[in-house]
Amino acid sequence: MAARVVGRTGRLAAVVRSSAVRLQSRLHGSTGLRSGSQANFFPPLEDAMLPSGSFNNRMALITGGGTGLGRAMTATLSQLGAQCIIASRKLDVLQRTAEEISSQTGNKVHAVQCDVRDPQAVSQCVDQIEALTGLPDVIINNAAGNFVCPSERLSPNAWKTITDIVLNGTAFVTLELGKRLIQNQKGASFLAITTIYAESGSGFVVPSASAKAGVEALYKSLAAEWGRYGHRFNIIQPGPIRTKGAFSRLDPTGAFEKAMIDRIPTGRLGTPAEIANLAAYVSSNYASWMSGAVIRFDGGEYVSLAGEFNELRSVTPDQWKLLEAMIRKTKGS
Numbered sequence: 642m643a644a645r646v647v648g649r650t651g652r653l654a655a656v657v658r659s660s661a662v663r664l665q666s667r668l669h670g671s672t673g674l675r676s677g678s679q680a681n682f683f684p685p686l687e688d689a690m691l692p693s694g695s696f697n698n699r700m701a702l703i704t705g706g707g708t709g710l711g712r713a714m715t716a717t718l719s720q721l722g723a724q725c726i727i728a729s730r731k732l733d734v735l736q737r738t739a740e741e742i743s744s745q746t747g748n749k750v751h752a753v754q755c756d757v758r759d760p761q762a763v764s765q766c767v768d769q770i771e772a773l774t775g776l777p778d779v780i781i782n783n784a785a786g787n788f789v790c791p792s793e794r795l796s797p798n799a800w801k802t803i804t805d806i807v808l809n810g811t812a813f814v815t816l817e818l819g820k821r822l823i824q825n826q827k828g829a830s831f832l833a834i835t836t837i838y839a840e841s842g843s844g845f846v847v848p849s850a851s852a853k854a855g856v857e858a859l860y861k862s863l864a865a866e867w868g869r870y871g872h873r874f875n876i877i878q879p880g881p882i883r884t885k886g887a888f889s890r891l892d893p894t895g896a897f898e899k900a901m902i903d904r905i906p907t908g909r910l911g912t913p914a915e916i917a918n919l920a921a922y923v924s925s926n927y928a929s930w931m932s933g934a935v936i937r938f939d940g941g942e943y944v945s946l947a948g949e950f951n952e953l954r955s956v957t958p959d960q961w962k963l964l965e966a967m968i969r970k971t972k973g974s
C-alpha cells in the first residue's frame with residue numbers, strides 16, 4: 642500500500658515537475674501553450690466609443706501628448722471635438738503630431754514645449770495655454786520617464802530624473818493649473834496615468850514605482866480636497882501597451898514580451914486606442930460623478946501576478962484527476 646502511494650506520488654511529482662518545466666520554458670520564450678487563442682475572445686475595438694461631439698467646446702491638455710499613449714488620447718479627444726494642447730520637451734515631435742491629428746480631425750491641436758520638471762517652465766507653459774485656448778477643462782498628466790535598472794546601479798541623478806518627471810512634474814502641472822482654475826472659478830477633470838505596479842511596487846523600476854505611488858496619493862488627496870472647486874481627480878493604471886517609449890526602455894531586447902503576454906488572462910497586450918477610449922470617458926461629462934477612482938486597465942495582469950495559485954493554470958485535466966484523488970484521500974490533519 643505504502644509502495645503504491647509512493648509510486649503514485651512519484652508519478653504525480655513527475656507530471657507536476659514537467660508542467661513546471663513547460664511553464665519555465667514558456668517564461669523564457671519557447672513555445673506558448675495558451676497565448677494567442679484566448680486573445681480571440683477579447684478583440685480590441687479601435688473606434689471612438691463616445692458620441693461624436695462629446696468634447697465640443699472643450700479644451701484638453703495632454704502632457705507627453707506627442708507620442709505613444711498620450712498621442713492616442715489626443716487623437717481620440719480631438720476626434721470627439723476637443724481643442725487639444727500637447728506639451729513635452731521635444732517641440733518638433735509635438736508639432737508633427739499636432740499637424741497629423743489636426744489634419745485628420747479638423748480640430749486644432751496646439752504644441753507647447755515644456756519640461757515638466759521645471760516649475761518655471763510649467764508656469765510659462767500655462768501662460769501660453771491661457772493665451773491660446775484659455776484654461777483647459779481636461780488635464781491629462783501622462784508624461785513620464787522610466788527604465789529598467791537594478792537599484793544598486795542607480796545614481797542619485799537617475800533617481801532624481803525619474804521622480805522629477807513623474808511625481809514633481811505631475812505635481813507642478815496639477816498645482817499650477819489647479820490654482821489658476823480655482824482663481825477663475827472654473828471646474829476641470831484631472832486624470833493621471835500611473836501603472837499597475839504603483840500599487841504593488843516593483844523591483845528594477847523602483848524610482849518609477851515610488852513616483853507613481855506618489856502621484857496616486859496626490860490625486861486621491863486632491864479628489865477629496867478640491868471637489869469643492871469643481872475639480873475631479875482620477876487615475877488610470879495601464880498594463881502593458883506597446884509603445885516605443887516604454888518598450889525600448891523596459892524590454893529593450895524583446896525577451897520578456899512573450900512571458901508578459903502569457904501571464905495576461907486576456908492573452909494580449911492592450912492597445913493605445915483602448916486606453917484612449919477609457920481616458921476620454923473618464924475625462925468626459927459622462928463620468929462627472931467619478932472622482933478619486935483608481936482604474937486598473939490591464940487585461941487581468943495584476944490579479945494574475947498576485948494570486949499565489951495562479952500557476953496551476955498549467956496543470957492539465959489528467960493531472961487534476963490525480964491531484965484531486967490525492968486530496969480526497971487525505972483524512973484529518
Ligand SMILES: CC/C=C\C/C=C\C/C=C\C/C=C\C=C\C(=O)SCCNC(=O)CCNC(=O)[C@H](O)C(C)(C)COP(=O)(O)OP(=O)(O)OC[C@H]1O[C@@H](n2cnc3c(N)ncnc32)[C@H](O)[C@@H]1OP(=O)(O)O
Binds near residue numbers: 787891
Ligand atoms: C519584465 C518586464 C517586461 C517587459 C516590459 C515591457 C513593457 C512595459 C510594461 C509595462 C510598463 C509599465 C509602466 C511604464 C511606465 C513608463 O513610464 S513607460 C514610459 C517610458 N518613456 C520614457 O521614459 C520617455 C522619456 N524618457 C527619457 O527621456 C529618458 O529615458 C530619461 C533617462 C528618463 C530622461 O532623459 P534625460 O535626458 O533627462 O536623462 P539622462 O541625462 O539621459 O539621464 C539622467 C540620469 O539617469 C541615468 N540613466 C539614464 N538611463 C539609464 C539606464 N538605462 N540605466 C541606469 N541609469 C540611467 C543617467 O546616467 C543619468 O544619471 P547620471 O549619469 O548620474 O547623471
Ligand SMILES: NC(=O)C1=CN([C@@H]2O[C@H](COP(=O)(O)OP(=O)(O)OC[C@H]3O[C@@H](n4cnc5c(N)ncnc54)[C@H](OP(=O)(O)O)[C@@H]3O)[C@@H](O)[C@H]2O)C=CC1
Binds near residue numbers: 731835880885
Ligand atoms: N506603454 C505602457 O505599457 C505603459 C505606459 N504607462 C504610462 O503611460 C504614459 C505614457 O507612456 P508611453 O506612451 O508608453 O511612453 P512614451 O515614452 O511615448 O511617453 C512619455 C511621454 O512623456 C514625455 N516626457 C518625458 N519626460 C518629460 C519631461 N521632462 N517633460 C515633459 N514631457 C516629458 C515624452 O515626450 P518628450 O520626450 O518630448 O519630453 C513622451 O511623450 C506614462 O505615464 C507611462 O508611465 C503605464 C503603464 C504601461
